[in-house]
Each structure stands twice: as C-alpha cells, then as structure tokens.
Amino acid sequence: MPAFAQYDVRDGVAVITIDNPPVNAIGPGVLEAIEESVERGVADPGVRALVLIGAGATFVAGADINIFRALTTREQALEGTAMMHARFRRIEDASKPAIAAIHGHALGGGLELAMACHYRIAANDARVGQPEVLLGLIPGAGGTQRLPRLCGPVMALDMCTGGQPVAAPKALASGILDRIVDGNRQNLIDAALAFARERAAGGEIRRTRDRADKLADIDAARRACDERRAALEPIAQNPAPYAAINAIEAACMLPFDAGSALERELFADCVLSDASRALVHLFFAEREAAKVAGVSRDTPTLDIGRAAVLGAGRLGGGIARTYVDAGIPVLLKDVSQAALAREMQTIRRSYQSSVLNGTLTPEAVERRMALITPTTALDEFDTVDIVTEALVEDLKVKTSVFADLGCATRAGCLLASTTATFDVDELARASGRPASVIGHHYFRPAYTMPLIEIVRGRGTGPEVVATSLKLVKRLGKVGVVVGHCVDLVANRMLASYVREAYLLLDEGASARQIDRALTRFGMPAGPFAMEDVADIDVARIRQQVRQHGVKRRAATRGAVTEDEIVGRITTALASEGAHVLKEGCASRPGDIDIICCYGFGFPRARGGPMYYAHNQRLTTDD
C-alpha cells in the first residue's frame, strides 16, 4: 500500500505530508493514513504539535471524484460521508494543536480537512474553496457546518452555492485562515512550524465546531438563506445549490451534530442525482480533452511572451483583450487606422464597465490598455511568439496574409487562424511553415466565452498543439482539439439544433413552444430567441437552413409535446455528433459534450448531448 502520509518530527512538531499525486485527492487509504499519523503524533511524547501539509504543488484538491462514480446506493453514500465525518472529528479531537499548512489549493474535502484542524496557515497565493456544487454536490464532510462557523453564513453561502475558490488574503480577512505567508513551500513549512510551536507553548487548541460567534445572529442568517434561495437562478435539474443553502441554514439553527447529520442526508441525495453524474462526467471529459494523440506530457512547449492579433474587428479586439487579461502584451494590427482607434475605444469601454461593477480598478485598466500596441505594419511581428489572424472569412485574403506571416515572423512563432470555414491546411501551405499553423476558433465575445476549438491541421507540429493547449489554459479558457470540417464542431452542432427546430415548426409546433421547451430543459435560449441574445453565427446558420430547406419528415401537422421537442432536438444533436466523430472532426464523445456546453450553453447538468443521449438510451432500454 502506498504511503499516503509521511511522518517526520522536527524539533517537537510532527510534520505530516499528505502524498497522493497529482493533487493529493482523498482516495481510498488517504484519510486512514492521515488519521494514523495524527494518532502517532498525539501519542508521541516528543511531539507538541502537528502540521499537515501537501506534497507536490498543492494541499488537497478534495475527495477523489472517481469514488462518486462508483456509488450506486444511498446506503453507500451515507456510509462514505459518515466515515469522513468521523475521521475529521477524530482529527479535530486531537489533544495537541493541529495546523493545516496550505499551498496551491485546499478544495472540497481538502478545505474540510483543513477546517477540522485547529488552525490554518497558507501561502499568500493559495486558494481555498468548496467547489462541490460544480459537481452537483454539497460539501459532505462537515464543510457546510464548519465553514459558516469560520467566515459567517453569507460568505459560506457564496462559496457553497457558487463554487468559486477564494484567494488566501480574502480567506484570511474572513476568518477561514489564521495567517498567510509570503514565499515558497519551504517558507510555508517554516512559518507553520513556528506557528505550531507558538500554539503549543500557549496550550491553545481551537476547534471549529465549538465556535459560535459568527452564527450568533440567527435572524440575519435565516434572512441570508432566504435571499439566496430567491436569488438562485434555476439550474436545470441541479439540486445542489438548494441543498447547500439548507445545510448552511441548519448550521445556523441546529447544534453541530444535528447539522452534520442533515448535511450527510443532503449529500447522499445530491451524489446520486442525475445532475451530479452529468457534471462529474464533464469534469473528467474536460481533463481527457487535454490528452491528445501524438502529444505527451513531455512534448516541448513554447512560452508565449508576446502575441499579435491581425484584424481590429470585434473578434480581433476581443482576442487582444483576452491576451492582455492574461498579462500577455499584444500587437493589434489592422490596415485601417480608423478601425484600430475604434476598437481601442471599444476595449476601453468594455473595461470601464468592469470598473463600474468593481471588478477592476482604473489603474488596472490603464495597465491593461498599455499592454496593447495598435499598429498598421508587420514591422514588429518578428518579436512575437504567436499571431492570431481574425480577418474576414475570405480565403484569398487569408492565404495572402499567411504567406506574409510566414516571412514576417520568426521560425517557431505559432500562426493561428480563427477560421471556422476554411481548411487550416490551405493556410499552412500558403505560410510555407505548415508545422507552425493551427486553428484557434474563438466564440464572441472572445474575452468572456470560455471555449476555444483548437484545429489541428495535417502538418501541425505536436509542440504547436501542446503550446496551444497550455496557452488556452493560461487564457482561462477550455480548449478542445478538433480536426477540420466545415464550420467546425460547435457551429455544426448548433446548425443541427436549429435545423431540427425548423422541422418541428413545420410539423406544427410553435416557435414559442419550442423555445419554451428548450429553456425549460436548461438551454440559455431557444433556437428562435437565440439570434436575439447570442453572438455566435446563429443568423448565418438559420439562413443556411432556409436556403437548403429542411426535409419534411411528417406528412401530418399536429400537436407536438414539449417532451417530444426535447427528445427530437437532443436526438438530432447526438446524431450530428455521431457524424462528427465518424468523420474524425472530434476524437471523443466527451469532447463534443464540452464543446456544446461551453460553446452554446447546452445545460451542464445534462452532461452534454452525447452523454444525455447515451443515458436516455440506457434508461429507455431498462
């Protein structure tokens, strides 16, 4: 059995190093090993305090998510969560001060473990969070009970219903952490050892479950929970945010043990829900998407220090902003000085709205604007590591530009096209540097839409694919590698969605009925309302559908139910997905699921069209 926890005594303090690569997830045996080490430290007369720290790059990223896939019964779920509660309780009961030393992330069960310790010290760039809701879950190892006791119910509600991690300085200010430290992991260990000795010297042990000050105002807590319930946007089929509110409300109203018992019940409800199964599927599909044939972990990548964008339209401007948001300086080139001036204004205006809503300071806006250099010439293109072409969809224009780029940039510079229409191989040929050419298909507005389709040409080098995947992550987006097909995967899937909607219209359903059925299903907008609210090529797709006509399937027109509408549309999507896979444009059904969820808002709690169709089939076959 691997040693999931190393035990080492340093001058009277036991350092327990949690070691389960890559992210120290709490899988089978991990918690047992931690608990054994804690018991050993408590029993050791030479030990006055304990420090728990993660090996590698992070503290603990939570319970091992694979475990949830294997759960089939409520009893199993209850048994699992009861076991974690009991182990955390025993750690909390330790008679010597236990300090969690957090670097990287303390997420989910990782933060729950840290909160079961008596104190928490963290590196100042560490992040802590309860992201379970993003997996259709609630914290199931005491998080909903301990977190509000540390930071108060309002922030606990934010964290458990939103799932976003909190940076260490904010966690310190709110009471989740007790101290933060500058520097690397070694500095953190040193500071944790000193902190542990201080606590031991003072004989101090502070158990989170006994703290009540932040929960004293019961009326305010109840109001906060009610307001949060009312403010929740309905998320199709995902019960987790509501369950999180109920559990936090219980933390405010009930003693710790009673609240914990309710949390376990609510967790068991969530973990067996369809939404959780679907969201867990997407979690792993997203990680799988980063694994690409012919590209390994060792494939060399280029560090992108400076970028260029060709075309100062809305797409080009949005891409430039995406780069500077990630701290990468960018040349924004257009032949028209007026277009450049206009787009710089647009970017500034979009930043100003961030100032108004408090997410950016005016100084930060100036710093970001200063990272964009507008230009009408290719002069400085030999200084950049990537060029992204965002010009009009005209093959002649694009091939001529790629020929110029092949000469104006240095060898190794990535040449990316945003085209969804043309084959990147044609652009690769024109450039004279086929290995450097790749597609980066953005969705508008580029700086907010999370997806980039990475189009691998026949000659694209593996290091260019690897660099693109790394870059996309740095830009804060999700990348999926696809092969060429006209319109690529997202738009093609979307076209099948719109096409089927027209067929339904033809068969007697009304546009309003179709839109309503699909928004109830969880789509952000129905196919007929979509062109009013979305900024992807829906209008063009609709035009194509009208031009090519739709094959009428029914001879009769008549009443169509909402269930039929959803069934027809999801089947059409899955069937288009099957063609996409057969043609080799996507490698895995999961890739298509991610593309549809991030590209045009297929409800995540349904897992994507391929997952949904597969599950529906299984259910029907049953």
Ligand code: 3H9
């Ligand atoms: C929970 O804790 C419930 C509790 O309340 C208890 C209930 C009873 N499990 O993302 P990356 C793998 S629910 C298993 O590429 P990064 C991941 O699959 C959990 N595996 O790295 C990948 O494997 P591979 C709550 C996990 O540096 C590898 O680690 N916690 C887990 O970009 C690298 O992942 C969360 O939801 C896990 N928990 O980001 C946190 N986490 O190499 C989920 C990661 O084979 N994790 N893996 O493809 C994350 O958010 C990110 O992984 C993290 C690192 C930010 C930690």
